[in-house]
Amino acid sequence: MKNQMRKNYSVIVVGGGPAGLAAALGARQAGAERILIIDREVETGGILNQCIHSGFGLHYFKEELTGPEYAERFNQQVRSDKITILTDSYVLNITPDLKIEVISKKHGYLNLRAKAVVLAMGCRERTRGAIRTPGFRPSGVMTAGLAQKMVNMKGVLPGQRVAILGSGDIGMIMARRLILEGCQVVGVFELHPFSSGLTRNKVQCLDDFDIPLHLSTTVAFIHGRKRVERLTLAPVTTDYKPDLKQSWDIQCDTLLFSIGLIPENELSARLRIKMDPATGGPQVSSTMETSLPGVFACGNVLHVHDIVDFVSEESHRAGRYAAELALGMRRPGDNITLYPGENIASCTPHSLSSDREQTIYLRVKQPVKDATLKIGNRYEQKFRTLVPSEMVKLSLPPKVLNHFFGEQLRIEVSSEEGAQ
Amino acid sequence: MKKELICISCPMSCPLELTIVNGEILSITGNRCKNGEIYARQELTHPQRVVTTTVACRSGLWPRLPVKTIAAVPKDYVTNVVTELHEVEVEAPVLLGQIIIENVANTGIAVIATRSLPHETVKE
Amino acid sequence: MYDVIIVGGGIIGCALARELSRYNVRLALLEKEVEVGFGTSKTNSGIIHAGHHSPPGTLKGQFEWSGNQLWGDLAKELKFGFKHIGELLIAQKREDLQYLENLKKQGDSRGVTGLEMWGPKRIQKEEPNLSHTILKALHAPTAAVINPYEACFGLIECAKQNGLELFCDHPVQSIKRERDNFSIATPRGSFRARIILNAAGLFADHVAAMVGAKTFSISPRKGEEYLLDRRLQGIVTHLIFPTPTATSKGVLIIPTVDGPTMVGPTAEDIDDREDLSTSYSGAADVFAAVRKTCPAISERDTITEFAGLRAVSESNDFIIKRSPVKNFYNIAGIQSPGLTAAPVIATYVINMLRDNDLSLVKKQTWKADIDGPPRFAAMSPKDRKAAIHKDSAFGQIVCRCELVTEAEVLYAIKHGARTLDGVKFRVRAGMGRCQGGFCTTRLMDLLAQADEIPLSEITKRGKGSEICIQRHDIIPKKDDR
Missing domain, CATH: 1.10.10.1100 (BFD-like [2Fe-2S]-binding domain)
Incomplete structure (x- = not known):
């Protein structure tokens, strides 16, 4: 086995999905020379490769692209920027002094060093166990993302009559996909009284194909000893408990779970990076640096995004800051702590700097209409509607924080109408 | 007459309210950009959709190749488009944007590859 | 024509297979599932009991401590995970204290080593995440954890390398007596044997009935278990047992041999021998019980749940004996501490065969260990x-x-x-x-x-x-x- 890999890099990016690709490009733009992307799959692009539907790129490229097209634009740029890519490779460990232990089928066991590391491992899907759906454990129960990979990349189908629990975007998009591939979709079932995906996906994925969406409903029992045979469904009460007296059964051979995503932070946990329980990702400064100096985080490993365009924007920025650090330019530390207040489920970054434009991503806890978002007494913005399923991006011009001399700012959302 | 629609032009999903008199749209409200109005007029008269799906690919890195219609097709044709594409098999390598079918399901619209798919033996 | 056919490839069948593979007998094992260990053994809690639990005067009591002492070597030979983590049996009520004392006496008299009564201070020091309301705990350092299915795979691989013929996906449909032999029908061919060892677990009474040797019946007792995220790995470091009830050892906290913590099982008598479903009530019961002993454990940390069925006989003890039908032996009703007892049950059965005139000659080239899978x-x-x-x-x-x-x-x-x-x-x-x-x-x-x-x-x-x-x-x- 030949080991021709270089050992020292300016910036090493862990993960070659949309976040990792954008971070590498950001690092190159900021002048970093030796950049390496490490990806565990056979090719870069991450989950975009299986998201064959369109809806990507409207912000970033100002045109609507499919997932693979979006990925390919980045892949092409990464190639023309001569960024090194290591696929089929896995980061076993990162040490606090940024030594990186990698295994690779092609290159064997590698010990690499970086001046800065960008964590861009993405996220994974919540599974049946997370909500403890009772019943048997037959085959035919899987996450929507796994079904998507089977259908769009492996060319097989998860089953014939499919039910979907959870109205997240992947769930609704898979409902349409399976109909187009000749399957029957018996319904999409959502625990909450509102759909948890984008409204446009309800329209073009469910309504277009007359797929029923049952709100405030859950799967109360999975029947079938070898393969799913039927489900017991039940409406849920206001505290999300199933009302079994009003349950009904439905015949199907497959149940897909689309019940949310969780940042994949095994590596970060091993590094003892400070985490934010609200996002499930690391805490980061305004330069996207984690509590471990030299380690940056971006994309879904930081907090789960709704649209990839925001991932690209955020990650490009993280890559630029990582490159700056690798080139020996350390910015002054953040002087303001940002913390969530009323109706804020989560927000990143966790601190701000008053010396330049600041980008903040946040999510509300409860859907609200005619809402006012405030950051201390420095910033105010009105929104017609805010819902938990749609992340909000704020750009604060430098003047907002310029003459702020406090140490912390609270971000909060209030509404005249209150929660719906 | 009032009619409500959800704009599907972008993830903003603007809720549109149309005022229609004698089959003519008098006003459209709720859209945050010009696309909302275009969508509403189109959806009311000739609804159409871009179709994304996959076709079989011989000896590719993956056995399926993602494709899309290069423009939106009439909504009623979506099933025909997909049915025709079920029969299609291409051979790797394929390039991004490569035309797979010139005129799918007699819509006059082409279907193109939405990624480059190398041969199964070619790895980066 | 086989000398011995074992029906059932659970932990008992696998242990029997390895033990018998030491001798010059033509040996086969028929398993109804597609692989060994896929029935009750797969969903077992994986505990090698400390030796003091089972009452004297029962086969359970006879085998628990002797079985316990064999697992360390077995794990080394068969390259499966084994951790001597010890157990704490806790008393949270005054009336439970006597039970702990009695159990300690029972264990001491049997020779179980290291039993020790711990007070609240020691408990807090060793297990800071346990409830502060625990009055006392009986520490038994001899308790250990394994993966029962890994043990099955290891035992069967060793048996195979020593000549066992394994037939998975071969459910036994009928057994006929033909002069001095048996003819066993499966959907994939029939087998002839001189001796049958019935280790068919939940279906042992059905298999016995096929040949008129049904002297017992089996009823399933369901247990649901909940596996927690690795985040909670190390929240307790010993097996945590509550003071038991009449039907079960209660809801345990199990630091599995692979690391993650598992909680359960429930104990519910049911009729359906294939009902491996989990339930809302099971989850509620498990976490309500666990919260009392370890408040930091929450159902939100569940990554998966599953149910298993114990094969309970009406006597509540193991049934290991010759049946009314000559050369047909029942090894049935093997519930807790069945896993612990399995290696001793195997030698016990072999002695029984020897007493019944099966000539057992040791092979010259029996290999005790296997290479084992890389990890x-x-x-x-x-x-x-x-x-x-x-x-x-x-x-x-x-x-x-x-x-x-x-x-x-x-x-x-x-x-x-x-x-x-x-x-x-x-x-x-x-x-x-x-x-x-x-x-x-x-x-x-x-x-x-x-x-x-x-x-x-x-x-x-x-x-x-x-x-x-x-x-x-x-x-x-x-x-x-």
């Missing part, structure tokens, strides 16, 4: 480097949650894994927090390549549990229309 996750950096250098498949991670390499999966397939569950229970791929979300298609590819079958023929655990279908199963090709 990348457990290797040192140096060993990992060497492993990848020798076989590049060690450089390819298949399951990222549990750090499983392609080489390990290929090894498992080579050594008998035929299904996704078979791979999962051998190498842990798909057992972690993503529950197979990422690795399933890779595992399917590897299984399909090894057996040269299409993906649509890969099953979770045998025919009828296929994972996916072919597109043309529902989209007919033009020619077919």
Whole structure:
């Protein structure tokens, strides 16, 4: 086995999905020379490769692209920027002094060093166990993302009559996909009284194909000893408990779970990076640096995004800051702590700097209409509607924080109408 | 007459309210950009959709190749488009944007590859 | 014609197979599932009991301590995980204290080593996450944890290398007495044997009835278990037992041999011998009980749950004896501490056979140990480097949650894994927090390549549990229309 890999890099990016690709490009733009992307799959692009539907790129490229097209634009740029890519490779460990232990089928066991590391491992899907759906454990129960990979990349189908629990975007998009591939979709079932995906996906994925969406409903029992045979469904009460007296059964051979995503932070946990329980990702400064100096985080490993365009924007920025650090330019530390207040489920970054434009991503806890978002007494913005399923991006011009001399700012959302 | 629609032009999903008199749209409200109005007029008269799906690919890195219609097709044709594409098999390598079918399901619209798919033996 | 056929490839059948493979007998094992260990053993809690639990005057009491002492060596020989973590049996009520004292006496008199009564101070020091309301705990350092299915795989592989013929996916349909022999019918051919050892677990009474040897009946008792995220690994370091009730040892906290913490089981008498369903009430019961002993454990940390069935006989003790039918032996009603007792039950049965004139001559070349599967996750950096250098498949991670390499999966397939569950229970791929979300298609590819079958023929655990279908199963090709 030949080991021709270089050992020292300016910036090493862990993960070659949309976040990792954008971070590498950001690092190159900021002048970093030796950049390496490490990806565990056979090719870069991450989950975009299986998201064959369109809806990507409207912000970033100002045109609507499919997932693979979006990925390919980045892949092409990464190639023309001569960024090194290591696929089929896995980061076993990162040490606090940024030594990186990698295994690779092609290159064997590698010990690499970086001046800065960008964590861009993405996220994974919540599974049946997370909500403890009772019943048997037959085959035919899987996450929507796994079904998507089977259908769009492996060319097989998860089953014939499919039910979907959870109205997240992947769930609704898979409902349409399976109909187009000749399957029957018996319904999409959502625990909450509102759909948890984008409204446009309800329209073009469910309504277009007359797929029923049952709100405030859950799967109360999975029947079938070898393969799913039927489900017991039940409406849920206001505290999300199933009302079994009003349950009904439905015949199907497959149940897909689309019940949310969780940042994949095994590596970060091993590094003892400070985490934010609200996002499930690391805490980061305004330069996207984690509590471990030299380690940056971006994309879904930081907090789960709704649209990839925001991932690209955020990650490009993280890559630029990582490159700056690798080139020996350390910015002054953040002087303001940002913390969530009323109706804020989560927000990143966790601190701000008053010396330049600041980008903040946040999510509300409860859907609200005619809402006012405030950051201390420095910033105010009105929104017609805010819902938990749609992340909000704020750009604060430098003047907002310029003459702020406090140490912390609270971000909060209030509404005249209150929660719906 | 009032009619409500959800704009599907972008993830903003603007809720549109149309005022229609004698089959003519008098006003459209709720859209945050010009696309909302275009969508509403189109959806009311000739609804159409871009179709994304996959076709079989011989000896590719993956056995399926993602494709899309290069423009939106009439909504009623979506099933025909997909049915025709079920029969299609291409051979790797394929390039991004490569035309797979010139005129799918007699819509006059082409279907193109939405990624480059190398041969199964070619790895980066 | 076999000298001995074992019916049932659970932990008992596998232990019997290995023990008998020492001798010059022609030996086969018939298992109804697609792999060994796929019945009750797969869902067992994996506890090697300390030795003091079972009452004297029972077979359970006779075998618990003697069985306990064999597992350390067995694990070494058969290369499966084994950790001597000890157990704490806790008393939270005054009236429970006497039970602890009695149990300690019972254990001491049996020779169980190291039993010690701990007060609140010691408990807090050793297990700071346990409830502060615990009055006393009986510490039994001899308790250990294993993976019962790994033990099955190891035992059967050792038996196979010493001449056992294994027939999985061979459910016994009928048994006929033919002069001095038996003829056993399965859907895939019939087998003749001089002696039958009935270790059919939940179905042991059915199998016995086939030949008129049913002197007992089995009723299933269900237990639900909940496996927690690795985040909670180490929240307790000993097995935690509450003071037991009449029907069960109660809800335990189990630091599994692989690390993650598991809580359960429930104990519910049911009728259906295949009812492996979990329930809302089971989850509620388990977590309500666990919260009392360890308040920091929450149901939100569950990554998966499953149910298992104990094979309970009406006597509540093991049934290990010759039946009214000559040369037909029942080894039935093996519930807790059945796993602990399994190796001793095997030698006990062999002595029984010997007493009944089976001439048992030891083989000259019996090999006690097996090579065992490689475990990348457990290797040192140096060993990992060497492993990848020798076989590049060690450089390819298949399951990222549990750090499983392609080489390990290929090894498992080579050594008998035929299904996704078979791979999962051998190498842990798909057992972690993503529950197979990422690795399933890779595992399917590897299984399909090894057996040269299409993906649509890969099953979770045998025919009828296929994972996916072919597109043309529902989209007919033009020619077919």
